[in-house]
Amino acid sequence: MGVLEHKFQDNIVVEKLDKLLGWARSTSPWYFQFGLACCAIEMMATAASRHDLERIGMMPRSSPRQADIMIVAGTVTMKMALRVKKLYEQMAEPKYVIAMGSCATSGGPYWQHGYHVLKGVDLIVPVDVYVPGCPPRPEALIEGLLKLQEKIQTDRPLTKIDS
Amino acid sequence: MTDDRDKLIAEAVEKALKGDMDAINGIEDRVTRSKAKAALHKAKKAAKAAELTSADASESDAVENQTETISTNQKIASIIDGEFPGSVVAQEGESEECIYIQSKFWEKVASFLRNNAVLDFDSLQCVTGMDMGEGILEVRYNFHSMKLRHSIEIRISTPIENPHIYSIEQIWRIGDWFEREVYDMFGILFTGHRNLKRMLLPDDWEGFPLRKDYETPQSYHGIAVPKVKEEWE
Numbered sequence: 001m002g003v004l005e006h007k008f009q010d011n012i013v014v015e016k017l018d019k020l021l022g023w024a025r026s027t028s029p030w031y032f033q034f035g036l037a038c039c040a041i042e043m044m045a046t047a048a049s050r051h052d053l054e055r056i057g058m059m060p061r062s063s064p065r066q067a068d069i070m071i072v073a074g075t076v077t078m079k080m081a082l083r084v085k086k087l088y089e090q091m092a093e094p095k096y097v098i099a100m101g102s103c104a105t106s107g108g109p110y111w112q113h114g115y116h117v118l119k120g121v122d123l124i125v126p127v128d129v130y131v132p133g134c135p136p137r138p139e140a141l142i143e144g145l146l147k148l149q150e151k152i153q154t155d156r157p158l159t160k161i162d163s
Numbered sequence: 164m165t166d167d168r169d170k171l172i173a174e175a176v177e178k179a180l181k182g183d184m185d186a187i188n189g190i191e192d193r194v195t196r197s198k199a200k201a202a203l204h205k206a207k208k209a210a211k212a213a214e215l216t217s218a219d220a221s222e223s224d225a226v227e228n229q230t231e232t233i234s235t236n237q238k239i240a241s242i243i244d245g246e247f248p249g250s251v252v253a254q255e256g257e258s259e260e261c262i263y264i265q266s267k268f269w270e271k272v273a274s275f276l277r278n279n280a281v282l283d284f285d286s287l288q289c290v291t292g293m294d295m296g297e298g299i300l301e302v303r304y305n306f307h308s309m310k311l312r313h314s315i316e317i318r319i320s321t322p323i324e325n326p327h328i329y330s331i332e333q334i335w336r337i338g339d340w341f342e343r344e345v346y347d348m349f350g351i352l353f354t355g356h357r358n359l360k361r362m363l364l365p366d367d368w369e370g371f372p373l374r375k376d377y378e379t380p381q382s383y384h385g386i387a388v389p390k391v392k393e394e395w396e
């Protein structure tokens with residue numbers, strides 16, 4: 001959005017435009033195709049024909065430049081944490097993050113003794129939706145994605161934010 | 164009914180043992196037929212076992228029975244000790260399971276294991292590191308000979324202050340990654356390894372996590388490592 005973002009006084013035209021933009025953004029959120037552990041298998045199952053993410057307008061992109069959503073699917077090790085952060089920074093605005101499974105949410109089974117595991121991906125990137133489960137079933141991930149779509153729809157990208 | 168069936172099966176098996184399989188295949192009831200086949204299999208097995216034991220009793224003598232109880236590890240330990248006197252460390256109790264080698268002999272012993280025609284260990288299956296406590300690190304190698312079908316375990320210990328062991332990476336190429344992993348977790352320095360760097364952890368990681376005295380770092384590149392979300396419990 002760049003120059004137009006949060007530049008306009010709230011009025012009927014801006015509100016309608018905001019709604020249009022929110023609708024457009026929420027109905028085709030392309031997600032970044034990368035998985036870290038067993039959650040990635042469930043993510044693949046979600047994208048495959050039985051659960052079929054494309055029916056809610058989502059398709060995997062192999063480059064962070066083309067993706068809107070990053071699904072952090074799996075255990076984030078310290079070695080990977082730096083790379084996850086870098087990949088998030090490479091994504092274009094607007095960008096959203098889903099922490100999938102207990103590892104990405106809080107460190108999961110490694111929460112106490114994992115010397116090499118990041119205790120939740122929200123320590124390095126802002127997370128919009130947490131999907132619990134170990135790993136979550138595809139239904140749970142879809143629920144999370146629908147929640148994220150709702151969240152994207154309520155965004156007001158043009159309206160000026162009162163500070 | 165059952166008596167009849169048992170009788171039928173016994174007769175059929177007897178005929179089949181003499182070479183007449185039609186006796187079994189001709190049984191109409193499916194259950195009876197399969198039972199008869201199982202009985203035939205059992206009978207053949209019993210006959211074979213009886214044959215073997217009788218052959219053993221007649222041919223083998225007392226000396227041969229004694230050598231069978233000596234394990235492969237003990238046998239090969241004596242071969243190694245014969246070639247390099249003083250290389251095998253005598254251990255009580257565990258000598259059947261493994262061979263302890265003095266680490267200063269390891270370079271020669273390793274190529275001996277690989278090249279000797281009697282031993283011919285062409286496959287290194289695993290390299291394990293261990294922190295035994297009390298300042299001792301240990302490396303365990305599992306060798307297998309695909310050709311001669313025998314396997315041994317070699318153990319070498321090294322002091323934790325100066326853990327140096329000769330690298331077998333150029334003798335068994337698979338040892339390259341095995342040794343890098345042991346180095347990564349235990350910090351054992353393999354002398355002569357051409358690419359000894361961390362395998363799993365990042366290159367700038369400090370410490371060797373599987374050592375007993377390892378303590379979890381507080382942060383890595385500014386990210387907190389220990390659990391910080393106390394209020395979640």
